[in-house]
Amino acid sequence: MKSGFFFFAFLFLGLLILPFTVTIAQEVQDEILTYRIKTKDGNEFIGQIILEDEEKIVLETEKFGEISIRKSDIQSRTLLSSSQVVNGQLWFENPQATRYFFSPNGYGIKPGETYYQNVWVFFNQFTFGITENFSFSAGMVPLFLFAGAPTPVWLNPKFSIPVVKDKYNVGAGALLGTVIGGGGAFGVLYGVNTIGNRDKNFTLGLGWGFSDGRIASSPTVSLSGMVRTGPKGYFLTENYIISTGFDTFGLLSLGGRRLISNVGLDYGLIIPIMTLGDGFFFAVPWLGFTVPIGKK
Structure with missing residues (x-):
């Protein structure tokens, strides 16, 4: 029983x-290369790099659109997996x-x-x-x-x-x-x-x-x-x-x-x-x- x-x-x-x-x-x-960019002044941006040269990168973000960031202002750049970013928002890793x-x-x-x-x-x-x-x-x-x-x-x-x-x-x-x-x-x-x-x-x-x-x-x-x-x-x-x-x-x-x-x-x-x-x-x-x- x-x-x-x-x-x-x-x-x-x-x-x-x-x-x-x-x-x-x-x-x-689909694999989309998404990055988290932290700047030296404490800001953080998430998006896709659409342009990069020796002086700057241009990031396409969900919230702010296209933004240009000087490389000298970047503290860190981290590649995120597609599962970590949903609608432009960072989801914490398990x-x-x-x-x-x-x-x-x-x-x-x-x-x-x-x-x-x-x-x-x-x-x-x-x-x-x-x-x-x-x-x-x-x-x-x-x-x-x-x-x-x-x-x-x-x-x-x-x-x-x-x-x-x-x-x-x-x-x-x-x-x-x-x-x-x-x-x-x-x-x-x-x-x-x-x-x-x-x-x-x-x-x-x-x-x-x-x-x-x-x-x-x-x-x-x-x-x-x-x-x-x-x-x-x-x-x-x-x-x-x-x-x-x-x-x-x-x-x-x-x-x-x-x-x-x-x-x-x-x-x-x-x-x-x-x-x-x-x-x-x-x-x-x-x-x-x-x-x-x-x-x-």
Whole structure:
């Protein structure tokens, strides 16, 4: 009976996300070279360079039309991607486009980039971009601060492969952990398929958990989505069907990501599905942030 409930719950989520995936698959964006020009007097302009010589550049902007800027007055010139500029307005870059709340998608971070993620103070994780297709994370829950309690630590190597650039990516990796001061090895082997770009995507994943040399006979299924809602916001959902071998239950989550300068603030609710069948409902709040600390 519960299995049927889980099936229809995930079917509903799939139908909810389907319009976004259809839109994603149909989007074709032309590459337009758009720049952000910062001048030494503190002004900032966004537009396309239509003329450049040794002394000046002429910028075509959405707000001011054509403006001429002397090169001696320019503090910096940054090339922006087409997704960063909407109707002449700068949309902040997603500081954690490779993950939802926690689970990864098929995208990877760029070589040399690093970001730090914290959830409810105790969960700490750093992610490093090594190559265009490989990254790894290292994390810890520092319980040793409480009278030397056993402390979980983990590594997470991940490969990301663009099948169709900015439209379809696949990824594979492993979360490899242990508990310092007690307990053995644990982790997850996983693969993900992501449809869409870094601002609007949908991911189907499969993961096999293991502990003390034993691996799960049934995979955990994940269904996640991310949709940009404006210059500084995202809608996030991350959902699981988990089989323990004895029972099957689900986790649903809904929330968002708010961009504050270059920091991402994640918030939402996690809802265990198994409690619904017992006539009892509760939700666990999620609160975390992500800070990029590597080169851009």
